[in-house]
Amino acid sequence: MTSHIASYYAATANPFPLRNSLEGSIETDVCVIGAGYTGLSTALHLSERGYRVVVLEAAKVGWGASGRNGGQIVNGYSRDLENIAWRYGNAAAKALGAMSLEGGDIIRERIEKYGIACDYRPTNVFAAFNAKQLRELAHVRDHWAGFGHDGLELLDREGLRRQVKADCYVGGLIDHRGGHIHPLNLALGEAAAVESLGGRIFEQSPVIGVRTEGGKAVVATATGEVRATFAVACGNAYLNGVIPFLEDKVMPVSTQVVTTEVLGEATIRDLFPTLTAVEDANYVLDYYRPTADHRILFGGGIVYGGDEPADIEARLRPHFAKVFPALRNVRFDYLWSGNFALTLTRIPHLGRIGNNLYFAHGCSGHGVTSTHLAGRLIAEAIDGDATRFDAFANLPYVPFPGGRALRVPLTVLGAWWYGLRDRLGI
Incomplete structure (x- = not known):
């Protein structure tokens, strides 16, 4: 079974x-x-x-x-x-x-x-690492307003910190119609x-x-x-x-998730004053949120083709520590992987x-x-x-180019290019 x-x-x-x-x-x-x-x-x-x-x-x-x-x-x-x-x-x-x-x-x-x-719980936040990403989020807000979405609010650095106490971001965008x-x-x-x-x-x-x-x-x-x-x-x-x-028509892609030990309500309320969920604005992004029993659930680290990495903790620990350096050595009680389906478009x-x-x-x-x-x-x-x-x-929906043999390496190449742009802020 x-x-x-x-x-x-x-x-x-x-x-x-x-x-x-x-x-x-x-x-x-x-x-x-x-x-x-x-x-x-x-x-x-x-x-x-x-x-x-x-x-x-x-x-x-x-x-x-x-x-x-x-x-x-x-x-x-x-x-x-x-x-x-x-x-x-x-x-x-x-x-x-x-x-x-x-x-x-x-x-x-x-x-x-x-x-x-x-x-x-209501709301989720998109967090920007640099000025380019923040400008893109502002553009998204303005464009969505044309489709009737008036629940988006741009946040400067201090506004973002009122949502999540992380020093690695320059601002963000809160969706009041999001949630977790x-x-x-x-x-x-x-x-x-x-x-x-x-x-x-x-x-x-x-x-x-x-x-x-x-x-x-x-x-x-x-x-x-x-x-x-x-x-x-x-x-x-x-x-x-x-x-x-x-x-x-689709390619399986794995993403990894970890959940910390129980951190206590005081710690969670300090880090997440509004208890919102967060994802960053990178092409290959990280996402995280507080749980009902006062843990942090943190995910990211995709693998094209759907394979599970050999060491989930090693893959996600540096990303977690970048956002929450004071918790860099916190224990992860749960670690798992799972697949979603990606279309070419x-x-x-x-x-x-x-x-x-x-x-x-x-x-x-x-x-x-x-x-x-x-x-x-x-x-x-x-x-x-x-x-x-x-x-x-x-x-029009088209298959991945190159069939099964080439869809993974070609997609990895594209992701590498966009990931490089994220790192360079261009």
């Missing part, structure tokens, strides 16, 4: 039921592959609309990125709206911009409606909400194939199958070759295969919010209105 990895989140998870694996053949309206945020959001939106939904999960609810991430509610996408306008045109930027705050709103709605205990949560507990709460509406979730049920038969989508596991009017693939970085068409990839198989993946590091939006859009499309879904699905 596959369990959650040994993370801080697993150690502090709310109680959850043991769920059966799929045995035999069943029929339903929609079969969702994957019980992470995309799958759970899709299932919950459809269940609220009266659809019969079955979710198949290879391991446990929230086993992948949804239960391992930094827990930050970061609005928007991995590419800013100005970049989207340049690449796809103003109409696409307007359509995506109109939805760019929706994922965070959905999370807050779910927490409120279903009483999900996941340590939600215990991500695994959010997933567990959403799964319980799906089941409260009649949805069925089967764990330890890895999908081995999807086919069309008699106009139905047939989703097969080793011990059973689900026959559905529609199927939705939500495996993201962990789909593992189930749908070959999607294989070269850094824009989430949504689409259809045939008439009844939908998919969504590749949130490229902005998955906490984008996955919740994707679930709503898929539900709208299945229910007959694909207007907003097609705003994403109609974008």
